[in-house]
Amino acid sequence: MAAAAASQACMKLKAIFPGALFVANTTQFEDQSLAIWSDTCVLTPTCVFLPSCAADIGKALPIIKKAGSRFSVRAGGHMPVPGAQSVEPGVFISLSNLNQRTLNRYSRTASIGPGQTWMEVYNWLAPYGLAVNGGRYPTVGVGGVLVGGGIGLFSSTQGWGCDNVVGFEAVLADGTIAHVTRKGKYSDLFWALRGGHNNFAIVTRFDVRYFEATSAYVKVVAWNASAQSTSEEFFSALDAYMAPGGGVDDPNVAIIPTVAAAPSLGLYEVITDQFALGTDSSPAAFANFSNVNGPIMFELGGQVFESWTKFPQLLEATGARGLRQLFWSVSFKADRRAISIANRTVIDMTFERLADAQNAAVALTYQPVSESWLKASERRGGNAIDLDPGLGTFIAGLIAIQWTDAADDARMNAFGVDVTAEIKRQTAELGFYVDFVYLNDAGPSQKPFSTYGRHGTSLQRLKHIQNRYDPDHFLDKYLAHGFALER
Ligand SMILES: Cc1cc2nc3c(=O)[nH]c(=O)nc-3n(C[C@H](O)[C@H](O)[C@H](O)COP(=O)(O)OP(=O)(O)OC[C@H]3O[C@@H](n4cnc5c(N)ncnc54)[C@H](O)[C@@H]3O)c2cc1C
16 A cells, blocks of 8 residues: 555656666666665665755655655755655655755855755855854754754854754745744744754755855864873863863854764774864863873864864765664753763773674763753754753753664664663763753654743643644655654
């Protein structure tokens, strides 16, 4: 039934878009359907549709709907949630050709298509001395980051990535092409598209506020932390960074502090990726990290570069495509005890439970969400995430799990569930737990929308908006989601 509906949709689409519809055993089909970050997410769709513009998608949706076929939308392909961007059977819509870039000097915005990587956008803007607040990792896609929120290098002053989106061109469930802005008839949809994931429309262009950014201090350093003193020095440096008046309160600074374990190698390491806009070659924000002693596993940068884009460039060395990967999100106060609980829990459980899993590695990244970030978000009109700045600075923890053997999939999922629950339990006991699951970093069974809204109101409002723009629940039921609105 589902396969027949998908074949029917593919056949009809082929008749209308003969040059943009591809089936198995063609180069385009393989290239597009395999361009996905985590191997756990690679499926075999019935066909790949490669639209060139919003109008193509506007024509395709009624055809897919009429056939009763499932479908998926893939931008950068990085969400490590099986079924988020691919489908089997069904129509796989690749946004790869929606990669426009236009600078609008009058409105100080960049109009960018969803199908490109952030590195492509940054490389285009940097020669103008400009930046936008997008993903930090270079190969992540514009589309998924901006519909899911967006933690960027400039979030301390700019808020979430989606907060700087001032206009969306979006295809609605019935194929209508909508120009969605804060004011006007789509103002409710504007709010929902800022963080509401793919539950409302397919965004074909983002109009994003840009700002000036040129040189920056950039450093990536990893220490082997098997000596207890190394991790203690690392955590006291992190503590100083998180303290009021520390790096976390410096608007020009960003950090990605990470602890990681590879149990089969007996490896425990601590890492910082440091970023400071400007020309200071020794930023005070990171001074305490120079007290960390221990064998250096790798060190990159450590100087001021002409372009801030050196940071995403260097970051690429720290990631790997083509493994089996999972993310899990857990948040807690930026208190030393909570930071320590999270570290101990992740590292101990990784060594206890995953020592025999092939090529298993687990990393916990402490992503500081500062009060100034939440205020910047509010100033820009807010979004579906809608966190109260009164919450103060906290840490949006990201647990990233990787492995290579498909036989370990269920076990790795269970590990994600358990490690997150344990951190929640222990931090809650001390009053440090923060009930916030960041959708773009969430695990498959997590429920981000239930944590959104300062009075828990976002989910209700999102459902209301969904009913308005998709009364038949076509996108809800037939489009593959990382995270549907929770019922
Ligand atoms: C290595 C790595 C680094 C990361 N770094 C960051 C980071 O620095 N900051 C951060 O905030 N997050 C980061 N993330 C998380 C990332 O934001 C999410 O995984 C995001 O969803 C990826 O977007 P994508 O376009 O690459 O992925 P995709 O898998 O293509 O898309 C993710 C989801 O969004 C939907 N979607 C994509 N484009 C559109 C669109 N135009 N309209 C409607 N729906 C759409 C898709 O259907 C899918 O469900 C990172 C992830 C990885 C794997």
